[in-house]
Amino acid sequence: MDAVTIILATCVVAGLYTAWNIGANDVANAMGTSVGSGALTLRHAIVVAVVFELAGAVLAGGNVTRTLSDGIVSTAALGDDPMLLAIGMTCCLIAASVWLHLATTAGWPVSTTQSVVGAVLGFGLWLGGFQGVDWTILGRIGLSWLVSPILGGFFAFQLVSFIQRRVINAPDSVHALRTIGPILTFVMAFAITFATIYEGAIPSPLTFEAPEAVVIAAAVGCVGALIVRFVLVRRSALLGPGSDVDRAERLFLVLQVLTACYVAFAHGSNDVANAAGPMAAVFAAVRDGVTDDIHVPFNVLLIGAFGIVLGLATFGFRVMATIGREITALTPSRGFSAELAAATTIITASVLGIPVSTTHTLVGAVVGVGLARSIGALNLRVLRGIAGSWLATIPFTAALAAALVALASLLT
Amino acid sequence: MRIPLANLLVKSPLPRVGELMTAVRTCADKVPDLIDHLVRADQAGVERLAKETSILEGKADEVKNRARAEMPVRLFLPVDRRDLLRLVSQIDAIADCAEDVGVLLTLRPLTVPEGMRPYLAEFVEHVMHTVAAADDLVRILDPLVKAGFGGSTAEQALALVDELGRREHEADKRQDQCAKALFRAEASMPPVAIFMWTKVLNKIGDMANHSENVGDQFRLFVAR
Numbered sequence: 001m002d003a004v005t006i007i008l009a010t011c012v013v014a015g016l017y018t019a020w021n022i023g024a025n026d027v028a029n030a031m032g033t034s035v036g037s038g039a040l041t042l043r044h045a046i047v048v049a050v051v052f053e054l055a056g057a058v059l060a061g062g063n064v065t066r067t068l069s070d071g072i073v074s075t076a077a078l079g080d081d082p083m084l085l086a087i088g089m090t091c092c093l094i095a096a097s098v099w100l101h102l103a104t105t106a107g108w109p110v111s112t113t114q115s116v117v118g119a120v121l122g123f124g125l126w127l128g129g130f131q132g133v134d135w136t137i138l139g140r141i142g143l144s145w146l147v148s149p150i151l152g153g154f155f156a157f158q159l160v161s162f163i164q165r166r167v168i169n170a171p172d173s174v175h176a177l178r179t180i181g182p183i184l185t186f187v188m189a190f191a192i193t194f195a196t197i198y199e200g201a202i203p204s205p206l207t208f209e210a211p212e213a214v215v216i217a218a219a220v221g222c223v224g225a226l227i228v229r230f231v232l233v234r235r236s237a238l239l240g241p242g243s244d245v246d247r248a249e250r251l252f253l254v255l256q257v258l259t260a261c262y263v264a265f266a267h268g269s270n271d272v273a274n275a276a277g278p279m280a281a282v283f284a285a286v287r288d289g290v291t292d293d294i295h296v297p298f299n300v301l302l303i304g305a306f307g308i309v310l311g312l313a314t315f316g317f318r319v320m321a322t323i324g325r326e327i328t329a330l331t332p333s334r335g336f337s338a339e340l341a342a343a344t345t346i347i348t349a350s351v352l353g354i355p356v357s358t359t360h361t362l363v364g365a366v367v368g369v370g371l372a373r374s375i376g377a378l379n380l381r382v383l384r385g386i387a388g389s390w391l392a393t394i395p396f397t398a399a400l401a402a403a404l405v406a407l408a409s410l411l412t
Numbered sequence: 413m414r415i416p417l418a419n420l421l422v423k424s425p426l427p428r429v430g431e432l433m434t435a436v437r438t439c440a441d442k443v444p445d446l447i448d449h450l451v452r453a454d455q456a457g458v459e460r461l462a463k464e465t466s467i468l469e470g471k472a473d474e475v476k477n478r479a480r481a482e483m484p485v486r487l488f489l490p491v492d493r494r495d496l497l498r499l500v501s502q503i504d505a506i507a508d509c510a511e512d513v514g515v516l517l518t519l520r521p522l523t524v525p526e527g528m529r530p531y532l533a534e535f536v537e538h539v540m541h542t543v544a545a546a547d548d549l550v551r552i553l554d555p556l557v558k559a560g561f562g563g564s565t566a567e568q569a570l571a572l573v574d575e576l577g578r579r580e581h582e583a584d585k586r587q588d589q590c591a592k593a594l595f596r597a598e599a600s601m602p603p604v605a606i607f608m609w610t611k612v613l614n615k616i617g618d619m620a621n622h623s624e625n626v627g628d629q630f631r632l633f634v635a636r
Contacts (some may be wrong), residue, residue, distance in 0.1 A: 376424025
């Protein structure tokens with residue numbers, strides 16, 4: 001076996017393991033709220049996750065993948081040795097995998113995104129010292145980790161307050177939801193369509209410039225809103241007895257099926273890149289040598305998506321069942337608000353090509369709902385754990401990746 | 413497993429408040445029986461009921477302790493944690509007073525002065541009305557969280573608080589009538605009996621006072 005085959009094989013295995021981790025833990029975190037409220041059964045949640053994770057990864061995951069494959073490490077530091085890039089990125093995947101395995105075993109709330117970004121940072125530092133890293137992009141990524149949970153929380157707070165005022169505390173909640181539901185559906189359909197057709201990393205006949213993309217996305221949004229309006233009107237006739245608010249909450253379950261798809265799509269568009277980004281760099285280096293602009297191979301996104309599905313099928317359903325049991329505290333309208341707010345934040349980051357943490361954004365959104373006085377109790381100790389994992393992840397994966405590259409370069 | 417969401421969303425201690433109110437109500441409901449036996453001069457019955465009240469108060473205490481144990485400092489609640497703890501103590505205080513009424517009646521066998529009889533039964537009835545209003549209010553805690561402490565549910569809660577205040581006022585008036593009747597009979601009663609009766613009347617009245625405090629706590633919940 002030659003060195004290239006060994007590197008490619010190692011890279012795919014480590015990439016698959018990272019993707020498996022994402023599927024096993026992160027997807028379950030993202031979709032647990034829908035399972036907990038009873039909008040989806042466990043089985044349906046897995047089907048939704050598989051379909052929309054794949055769609056998100058393939059249709060809108062290109063920008064983040066590209067950022068992770070060639071945005072952080074500066075090309076100047078790489079010189080003209082494609083093997084160095086291939087080995088380095090493979091080491092990054094191994095370092096991230098090791099950290100994720102450790103964290104998962106210990107139950108630390110670390111982010112897959114941060115693990116991979118930390119590892120790539122370590123590789124860049126080993127390569128060219130301070131000059132080996134594009135600090136503008138890294139600064140933007142670091143800032144987004146702070147901004148995305150806060151933004152998710154802010155949106156969720158506004159959304160849940162709005163829903164409380166306009167739906168839950170309205171004189172006729174069910175009727176109000178039949179009007180508000182389609183409007184919120186418009187937002188989701190618009191975001192998904194825009195993220196798909198706006199000039200992504202994968203050139204296709206479906207790619208459009210901003211003005212056209214907005215018009216098309218708005219059109220799709222309107223169609224989606226009309227369909228949901230139709231469904232809501234039909235469903236509200238079949239709600240059965242109960243108080244107006246309870247009936248409205250049950251009607252929210254219909255909308256929560258949509259947010260579950262939306263979250264899965266958002267997650268796929270942002271997090272598949274964690275596994276696919278470094279793999280894309282390795283594949284491109286082996287095929288094309290060092291280039292400034294890595295073309296993301298389609299099959300790399302597919303490998304990432306496949307790993308995620310594998311993680312879901314083997315382990316993720318158990319995590320989802322656990323969350324589903326715990327999250328009964330979230331009524332459908334609150335789960336809906338948190339998911340819509342978090343996923344919109346994540347999709348926006350995906351379009352901008354910024355890798356953010358889905359779970360942390362969702363945690364931010366749930367805290368936002370809590371700030372609107374709508375959740376029985378939140379354990380804020382978790383936030384400290386997340387902050388701690390933030391501080392631990394980057395140094396660990398960076399150091400490990402650098403050490404692994406140093407070792408590998410000694411051997412070759 | 414890395415599942416921060418499951419750790420974030422912990423079990424709410426709010427249902428415990430309803431559970432505590434149920435336990436306290438069961439305990440407080442013994443007081444009319446106690447007074448009934450006292451009026452019929454059935455001291456054995458009074459002793460038995462006092463013991464029952466004491467046991468029921470112990471059960472309410474258990475629920476209270478569980479509720480407090482579920483409220484660690486890092487818990488983020490839709491209401492101020494200290495306000496919630498105060499609510500729990502006020503509800504619990506109702507049961508404490510009920511138990512004290514039983515204890516006082518066993519310390520020294522008391523007879524009901526003839527002139528106080530009609531007022532006493534009415535007084536106890538109004539106190540129990542007040543406790544019932546506090547119970548109604550506690551039942552609305554869950555719908556309040558569902559409505560985010562706003563809208564018609566909040567108005568409904570405030571209306572219940574007002575009703576609670578009215579009932580407490582009515583109970584107060586009956587307590588004054590009882591006291592007046594007591595002091596009208598002071599010439600024919602031993603001073604120690606007067607002293608004990610004052611204490612008993614105050615304890616029964618305190619059940620209504622603590623119920624009213626429950627209402628005040630709810631006013632704070634809605635106002636925040």
